[in-house]
Amino acid sequence: MATMKDIARLAGVSTSTVSHVINKSRFVSDEIAERVNRAAKELNYAPSALARSLKVNRTQTIGMLVTTSTNPFFGEVVKGVERSCYQKGYNLILCNTEGDSERMKASIDTLLQKRVDGLLLMCSTLEGEQIDVFERYPDIPVVVMDWGPMSFASDKIQDNSYQGGYLAARYLIDCGHHEIGCITGPLMKHQAQIRYEGFKRALNEAGLAFHRDWIVESDFESEGGYQAFNKIFASGSLPSAIFACNDMMAMGIINAAHEKGIRIPEDLSLIGYDDIHIAKFMTPSLTTIHQPKYRLGQAAVETLLKRINKEITEPQVVQLEPTLVVRKSVRRVGN
Incomplete structure (x- = not known):
């Protein structure tokens, strides 16, 4: 690998002059700069990123x-x-x-x-x-x-996330739903907890009851959504709508519901969270909360x-x- 010394030798100038041309740190005449740049090109010289980073501390x-x-x-x-x-x-x-x-x-x-x-x-x-x-x-x-x-x-x-959880539940309520379930993320995690808190605020404002069998804590993964829906189904009754606290769990819910012959949205409405790219390509396309x-x-x-x-x-x-x-x-x- 060529060095500045090699360029200086070929161009017939000092190493410091080569440095000034390469780094543009001081004026050098056009004639000398051209000789240095021609020598650098001939030797396939590439500046050392490591050396420069040590010099500027970046x-x-x-x-x-x-x-x-x-x-x-x-x-x-x-x-x-x-x-x-x-x-x-x-x-x-x-x-x-x-x-x-x-x-x-x-x-x-x-x-x-x-x-x-x-x-x-x-x-x-x-x-x-x-x-x-x-x-x-x-x-x-x-x-x-x-x-x-x-x-x-x-x-x-x-x-x-608090506002996002509120928006999701508020939309379900505005669509006429009064029996609403929620599949949360791990509630020991801050974002999962405050997303659920936003959901609860909307239900409390509307004076709606919480059905404890319809509130299931999960893990933000598709398998978790699948298992959580099966748990709600096994309780003996279904809400008219579910807020899945992310789109991945919503995918699991869609799969589990389809296996049981439950149609979305005819039998069960579903809203997700995140608006991942594939959400609009699910069947049906997923109503969700867009996270930028x-x-x-x-x-x-x-x-x-x-x-x-x-x-x-x-x-x-x-x-x-x-x-x-x-x-x-x-x-x-x-x-």
């Missing part, structure tokens, strides 16, 4: 940790992160935690040793974990995405870069608002 690299899931939601958020990094001239190193706290801590340690400029964390399955590694790197910028309360300082990007996934990733990168560039000093919380997407899985009843 690697133009961001590390991101995400928990593996079958839910396309995560992939759609990562797409927003990756596109934003590319547009801003940054590289992205993606690490999968597999929902394991030790693997998460090891991945963070590895990324910091590789001198990433900042970190994005999207590992809500590890909510509440004490991450001691940040005590050894107190100055590393960190942005947390879609997570609950944290034991370390960071900026945070989140969906207004691409914007979530974009906002995380923008906030992290502001932190890296010291444009912000106080912890930031950026909250993105959900919206209702009406499709074919909810029917209107009564008048």
Whole structure:
């Protein structure tokens, strides 16, 4: 691999002159600059990103940790992160935690040793974990995405899940439904809990009763939705509508209902949450709460870069608002 010394030798100039031409750090005459650039091209010279990063104390690299899931939601958020990094001239190193706290801590340690400029964390399955590694790197910028309360300082990007849960239940009520069930995510997780709290607020405002057999805690996965619906079915009666607290569980519900000859929305209305890309291609197409996934990733990168560039000093919380997407899985009843 050619070095600046090789270019200097071929061009008949000093190494410092080559450096000034390559880095554009000082004026060099057009004639000398042309000789240097011609020599660099002849030697197939490529600047060392490592050397430059050591000089400016930046690697133009961001590390991101995400928990593996079958839910396309995560992939759609990562797409927003990756596109934003590319547009801003940054590289992205993606690490999968597999929902394991030790693997998460090891991945963070590895990324910091590789001198990433900042970190994005999207590992809500590890909510509440004490991450001691940040005590050894107190100055590393960190942005947390879609997570609950944290034991370390960071900026945070989140969906207004309380409002989203409220919107879902309110739409079912406005469509004339009075017997409404809910399949929640793991209620020990902050986002799952507040999504359910929004749902409860809408029912309380409407003066509707809660049927405990129609409220089932699940895991945000399709299999969990499938099993949760079977549990409601086994209780002996069905609500007229169900709020599935994410689209993956809604897929499981559609499958379980179809096996039992229960038609959606004729026999059971269903609303999901997230608006993953495939939601509109389900049968029937899924009415759901749209979570701005691409914007979530974009906002995380923008906030992290502001932190890296010291444009912000106080912890930031950026909250993105959900919206209702009406499709074919909810029917209107009564008048």
